[in-house]
Amino acid sequence: MTSALFLAESVVAVPVLAAAGTAVIPARMVQRIAVLGMALTAGLALAFSAVVLRVPNQPAAGSWIALDALGAILVPVIGVVGLASVMLSASYLRTSTTSVVGPQRRERIYYVVLLVFIATLLAVPIAGNLAMAWLLIEATTATSALLVGFSGRPRALEAGWKYLILTSLGLGVALLGLGLLAGGLPGDGWAGLSWHHLGHYAGGHNEALVAYVLVLVGLAAKVGWAPVHNWLPDAHSEAPPPVSALLSAALLPAVLVVAWRVERAIGPAVGPRSAHRILIVFGLASLAVAVPFLWQSLAWKRLLAYSSLEHMGVLALGIGFGSPLALAGVAVHIVGHALAKSLGFYASTPLLVHDPRCAGHAPSGIGRSAPGLGTAMGVSLGALAGLPPSPLFVSEVMILAGGYGSGHAWAATAAAALLALGFLGLAHALLEMLAGKSRRRTTAHPVGLGAVVALSVGASGLLLGLTAVAFSLPGSALVSALVRGAS
Amino acid sequence: MNGPAVWALVVLGLGVVVVRRRSTAVGLVTAQALVLVGVALSRARTGNDVLAAAALAVRAVAFAGLLMFLVSRTRELRPVRAKVAAPVRAGLALGFALALTWLVPISPAADHYAHQGVLALVAFGVSTVATRRATLFHVLGIVLVENGLALAALTLHGGSSLEIELGVTLDLTLLTLVASVFHQRIFAEFGAGDAGALRSLRD
Numbered sequence: 001m002t003s004a005l006f007l008a009e010s011v012v013a014v015p016v017l018a019a020a021g022t023a024v025i026p027a028r029m030v031q032r033i034a035v036l037g038m039a040l041t042a043g044l045a046l047a048f049s050a051v052v053l054r055v056p057n058q059p060a061a062g063s064w065i066a067l068d069a070l071g072a073i074l075v076p077v078i079g080v081v082g083l084a085s086v087m088l089s090a091s092y093l094r095t096s097t098t099s100v101v102g103p104q105r106r107e108r109i110y111y112v113v114l115l116v117f118i119a120t121l122l123a124v125p126i127a128g129n130l131a132m133a134w135l136l137i138e139a140t141t142a143t144s145a146l147l148v149g150f151s152g153r154p155r156a157l158e159a160g161w162k163y164l165i166l167t168s169l170g171l172g173v174a175l176l177g178l179g180l181l182a183g184g185l186p187g188d189g190w191a192g193l194s195w196h197h198l199g200h201y202a203g204g205h206n207e208a209l210v211a212y213v214l215v216l217v218g219l220a221a222k223v224g225w226a227p228v229h230n231w232l233p234d235a236h237s238e239a240p241p242p243v244s245a246l247l248s249a250a251l252l253p254a255v256l257v258v259a260w261r262v263e264r265a266i267g268p269a270v271g272p273r274s275a276h277r278i279l280i281v282f283g284l285a286s287l288a289v290a291v292p293f294l295w296q297s298l299a300w301k302r303l304l305a306y307s308s309l310e311h312m313g314v315l316a317l318g319i320g321f322g323s324p325l326a327l328a329g330v331a332v333h334i335v336g337h338a339l340a341k342s343l344g345f346y347a348s349t350p351l352l353v354h355d356p357r358c359a360g361h362a363p364s365g366i367g368r369s370a371p372g373l374g375t376a377m378g379v380s381l382g383a384l385a386g387l388p389p390s391p392l393f394v395s396e397v398m399i400l401a402g403g404y405g406s407g408h409a410w411a412a413t414a415a416a417a418l419l420a421l422g423f424l425g426l427a428h429a430l431l432e433m434l435a436g437k438s439r440r441r442t443t444a445h446p447v448g449l450g451a452v453v454a455l456s457v458g459a460s461g462l463l464l465g466l467t468a469v470a471f472s473l474p475g476s477a478l479v480s481a482l483v484r485g486a487s
Numbered sequence: 488m489n490g491p492a493v494w495a496l497v498v499l500g501l502g503v504v505v506v507r508r509r510s511t512a513v514g515l516v517t518a519q520a521l522v523l524v525g526v527a528l529s530r531a532r533t534g535n536d537v538l539a540a541a542a543l544a545v546r547a548v549a550f551a552g553l554l555m556f557l558v559s560r561t562r563e564l565r566p567v568r569a570k571v572a573a574p575v576r577a578g579l580a581l582g583f584a585l586a587l588t589w590l591v592p593i594s595p596a597a598d599h600y601a602h603q604g605v606l607a608l609v610a611f612g613v614s615t616v617a618t619r620r621a622t623l624f625h626v627l628g629i630v631l632v633e634n635g636l637a638l639a640a641l642t643l644h645g646g647s648s649l650e651i652e653l654g655v656t657l658d659l660t661l662l663t664l665v666a667s668v669f670h671q672r673i674f675a676e677f678g679a680g681d682a683g684a685l686r687s688l689r690d
Binding site: 100131132135138139141142143145146149152154155157158160161162164165168169172173175176179180183204206207210214233293296298302 | 590591592597605606609612613616622625628629632633635636639640654655657658661662664665666668669672673676677682685686687690
């Protein structure tokens with residue numbers, strides 16, 4: 001595990017060093033250093049995953065770093081999406097004219113904050129201590145709020161402000177839960193909140209339940225689970241597209257992984273049925289809130305934001321069902337959602353150049369007026385809708401089947417109905433986007449279109465590969481490692 | 488833990504809920520943080536405990552400076568009116584605090600006074616954010632919650648750890664810095680630090 005430990009430390013250290021580098025080097029080299037740093041980080045993240053997954057059933061949980069299957073799934077996702085976001089940021093910075101900082105320092109500050117945000121994100125799934133994970137999640141709020149409001153436009157400021165205040169307050173509530181948990185642990189106080197120690201919680205059942213609810217409600221505010229999701233559609237739709245991709249594909253699942261670990265560690269003290277039921281309620285509530293919006297004619301990024309709410313609900317259900325099949329579905333869903341959603345957000349930069357009206361209106365007829373762009377958006381939306389052979393179709397079937405298998409038939413049935421309704425809403429949006437009536441467009445060449453089309457080809461291959469992998473996942477060592485956890 | 492210190496923290500917190508002027512509220516939150524420093528020093532047993540108390544002191548002074556700087560940079564012609572009148576705000580905050588005290592069980596090892604003080608401060612912070620429109624009061628609400636949690640950390644069985652105390656201080660400082668950037672930009676864009684003006688994002 002020494003090499004995995006080294007890789008875990010390096011994967012966080014490299015983007016921090018890249019951020020420090022971009023802060024001091026000449027302005028013309030800022031973008032190149034950021035891309036180079038993130039390329040190295042993505043490589044290290046993939047290597048970390050390969051090393052940990054080589055023996056997925058032997059997790060190592062220390063006081064501060066946890067090396068387990070959950071981290072091995074999420075770290076490469078964050079690394080790869082982070083690399084793509086940094087690479088596509090140049091297109092965003094070229095097309096956007098406003099920012100909260102002066103034009104001289106705009107690019108440098110953007111990359112420094114983005115790299116620090118990615119570094120903190122990478123640290124969250126490998127944090128071996130709940131208090132440390134909380135600190136890191138709080139740190140992601142500070143950096144990402146700045147990025148959400150980076151354009152300085154009134155709507156972006158509103159979105160950034162809501163995000164900052166609501167998630168900080170939520171995390172404050174989670175910290176209260178942490179305090180209660182620490183009170184029930186023998187000896188070490190806050191420092192004793194390692195995943196391993198949490199399994200030895202010795203307080204009463206009621207104390208454990210209240211602490212669990214407080215931690216979960218606080219984290220839900222950051223994951224974007226309904227009913228504490230209000231910031232999510234605004235922040236995702238107003239942030240720069242590369243940041244929206246990171247928020248949806250990396251930040252939400254990273255915090256979700258922490259909630260998952262809390263459930264595994266505290267579940268026995270709370271009572272596994274209660275612990276699971278709370279997650280199922282969050283999952284169903286998120287689906288119920290998201291689906292009506294998926295039927296509305298929304299602007300592209302706002303539609304993707306509500307789709308994030310839906311998919312975080314699906315993940316909560318999978319963890320709540322808790323069966324090996326459902327957890328295998330969760331693993332596939334995290335990766336598939338990240339690939340499809342980030343592609344959708346990246347497509348919004350050329351989309352807004354191609355049709356500026358799409359900032360406030362649903363896209364229509366893009367498949368006819370810009371086939372390359374339409375294809376990228378189609379791949380993203382088709383996959384997110386769960387259109388076969390999307391891996392999200394397979395993962396949703398696995399999660400629902402896992403729900404039935406674990407005795408949650410009512411919840412699985414309700415979820416299936418809501419997912420079917422969500423599918424119809426997104427399918428309508430997909431048809432309208434591809435073959436609807438074309439509106440007047442600017443003649444400007446969509447900046448970054450080539451990169452997005454190339455990404456859509458790569459993402460399509462990865463999504464199909466993931467579908468194939470999904471079928472072989474149930475019963476694998478990875479799934480038994482997910483069931484067993486780091487503790 | 489001694490009752491007067493907890494009472495002082497709670498009364499100062501309730502003051503933030505009801506006062507009208509931002510500068511007065513900043514003073515109250517700073518006084519609260521300094522009381523916490525006193526509590527931390529009185530309970531310090533090791534060098535690390537003293538360092539954790541020092542981190543709290545630095546945070547208190549730094550926030551006071553930053554928040555007063557913000558108040559001076561964003562002078563309002565008249566205070567932004569809250570959504571709810573002061574007596575109602577106080578009633579809501581106290582009701583919420585009592586509800587929390589009733590809902591959250593106290594562990595046998597915990598300090599009774601401190602436990603109730605922590606819950607009251609968290610309730611007052613949430614109430615401040617929910618009932619005030621001035622953006623600076625939103626920041627103060629979060630600081631109020633964090634002060635409550637600092638009290639929880641100090642009075643825990645096993646005490647706080649230096650790493651966590653420094654981490655929370657760093658995080659909160661970062662958050663406050665980012666919030667101050669937003670507050671200034673909102674003031675510049677809308678002519679007032681009024682969250683009521685932030686209503687354009689609706690579906």
